[in-house]
Amino acid sequence: MxxxxxxxxxxxxxxxxxxxxxxxxxxxxxxxxxxxxxxxxxxxxxxxxxxxxxxxxxxxxxxxxxxxxxxxxxxxxxxxxxxxxxxxxxxxxxxxxxxxxxxxxxxxxxxxxxxxxxxxxxxxxxxxxxxxxxxxxxxxxxxxxxxxxxxxxxxxxxxxxxxxxxxxxxRPTRGAGGGTDLVFAAQAIVPHEPAERSRLAGILRSAALADPTRRVVVKLRSRPELGEAETHFERTGLTDLLRDRPDNLVLSHEPMSRALETAEGLVTISSTAAIEAMAMGVPVIALTTFGVSKTHLNTVFVGSGVQGEADDVIARRFRHPHPGWLADNYFHDxxxxxxxxxxxxxxxxxxRGVLVPRYVPAARGGALHDAWQRKAVLGAEDRSVLGSIALAVGAPLVRGILSARTMLGHRGAESWSDDGSDITVTPARYQDPVVRPRRSVLATVID
Missing domain, CATH: 3.40.50.2000 (Glycogen Phosphorylase B;)
Known part of the structure; x- marks a missing residue:
């Protein structure tokens, strides 16, 4: 320490x-x-x-x-x-x-x-x-x-x-871009379905085959084979889907800022890396092939001027954002x-003693619920007996709640299906296990 x-x-x-x-x-x-x-x-x-x-x-x-x-x-x-x-x-x-x-x-x-x-x-x-x-x-x-x-x-x-x-x-910088790499910012849950992720791998492969003299760089954020995790759980790994790939389609774990230094342009569905690229003057394609919706977290790009389809990616038709969009979206004064x-x-x-503390209240449901919340975040790092009991009791209950939510759906105004609003008052559509299955504990946290 x-x-x-x-x-x-x-x-x-x-x-x-x-x-x-x-x-x-x-x-x-x-x-x-x-x-x-x-x-x-x-x-x-x-x-x-x-x-x-x-x-x-x-x-x-x-x-x-x-x-x-x-x-x-x-x-x-x-x-x-x-x-x-x-x-x-x-x-x-x-x-x-x-x-x-x-x-x-x-x-x-x-x-x-x-x-x-x-x-x-x-x-x-x-x-x-x-x-x-x-x-x-x-x-x-x-x-x-x-x-x-x-x-x-x-x-x-x-x-x-x-x-x-x-x-x-x-932060706005100069000197980036002007390279020849197509950099793809991978995301763990977007797109979510296995068939969509397989199609995404096919787009990247086609982009590499379209010009073998230029690289397609898939920027990844973790090495699961080394025990690394990332914020969201990737159920269908791009690395598995890209095992058979052209020589100029490469996987990278370097910092995004470094990857953008040799970029011709960046492609993503909804990664914040798009904003990082824009700040560095690197053109972008926000891929719309899988739809534009809240569930794809890409409605923010509507009106930006950078949205494009698979053919645009393969042809490397990168775009710079409209100035009017920038001021309201991450590039304010x-x-x-x-x-x-x-x-x-x-x-x-x-x-001065006038700031009222905003304490987190005790969990409803008492000590067992409190132990569940702790176990769900800390996983194997929590070795308490009560945590193990809470996991055994809570996991089936959580699965039931998630199943009920799936049946009820997320419909209505300001829900996940309302792509015209900027808020969701309904619970998240996809729930990640906080502790990854490969680490043996299957705790899932719901909001």
Whole structure:
């Protein structure tokens, strides 16, 4: 365990995360704050990044290796009590955020708690808001997201404070692009169905065969064969579908920023890598072959000018976004990003004793439900007897709830089927196991 002793005059800010996309986001966010003493804590869960993933996530930030600490969950409250940060940024899936905030609630003085999502967050989802409603501030990254989460909070009756920040790893830069690579930003759950993922592999293969002199680079985020996980569970792996591939179709685990340095253009369905590419001046194709819908998380690109079909990918007809779309979607004027001034105001209120703590309430259902929530996030890292009992009791109940939701569907206004709205008030359509099946525990968290 390490702890920084060389404090700068600025605020002490600690980011707490586990999974790859949240590590990248939270580290880049605290690195973007002015005059702070930053530290990153990686909590041991089944999704925690490997050392290689950690290095990729921190590429481009100023966070030094000695400013990173790996902790068991039960050690977190003690570490925070000794470190006494002014601000804690919690980056993780909703159940992880709730569990971490329970540890923060044990810390005196309690720091200001910031939460957020690691990229594009249209549609604004019910679970994202519910799990983060006890943080003092929730960070969003576009004016459109700010409106959507304010609307969602109003619909759900939540006291939420969405605050605008520039997407921290999508800062405008020059010198990228101009290469010859078609870079594809892979996603674990989009598209979701096996047949769709097989068709996607075929598109990438066709793009490589169309010009053997130029590479198609499939940018991946984990190596399952090495025990690495990522935020979402990939049930149909692209690596398996691409075992038989042309020599110029290559798999890459390097940081996205590095992959874009040699890119002719980027292709994705709905990855935030599209925003990262736009910031670097790299043209984009947002693939619409599988549909444009909330379930594909790509309605945000409607009107952007970068949408395209499979034929466009194969022919490498990349596009730059329309200026009018940019201002409302992740490229607002930096002066509009008030998240850090909002944090400073909250820190001042905390120091004066007027910031009312937003404690996470005890789980309904008592100790067994509390043990279930802990076990579902920590998996094998939780060795408690009550956690094992909760898993045995809770898993069948959760499967029943998920089956009922599937039967009832997600229909109606502001649901997953309403592609004309930017919010969803119904539960998430696809539920990931927080602990991967290959690690023997099949806990699934629902929102």
């Amino acid at each position: 390490t702890m920084s002793t060389d404090r700068s005059p600025g605020l002490r800010v600690v980011a707490i995360a586990d999974a790859d996309s949240f590590v990248k986001w939270s580290a880049a966010l605290i690195d973007s704050a002015p005059d702070v003493d930053p530290h990153l804590v990686l909590v041991q869960t089944p999704l925690v990044v490997s050392v290689a993933q950690e290095h990729a996530a921190l590429a481009g930030t100023g966070i030094r290796p000695e400013a990173v600490t790996r902790l068991a969950y039960d050690a977190l409250a003690g570490w925070l009590s000794a470190d006494r940060p002014d601000v804690v940024v919690v980056g993780g899936r909703g159940p992880f955020v709730r569990l971490i905030m329970r540890q923060i609630d044990r810390v005196t003085p309690r720091p200001v708690v910031v939460s957020g999502l690691p990229g594009m967050s249209i549609p604004a989802q019910r679970g994202a808001a519910l799990y983060r409603r006890y943080s003092d501030l929730m960070v969003v990254h576009s004016r459109r997201e700010q409106r959507a989460f304010a609307q969602l909070a109003d619909r759900l009756g939540l006291d939420m404070r969405p605050s605008l920040a520039t997407l921290p790893f999508a 930096p002066s509009e990003s008030t998240w850090w001034s909002d944090v400073e105001r909250l820190v001042d209120q905390r120091r």
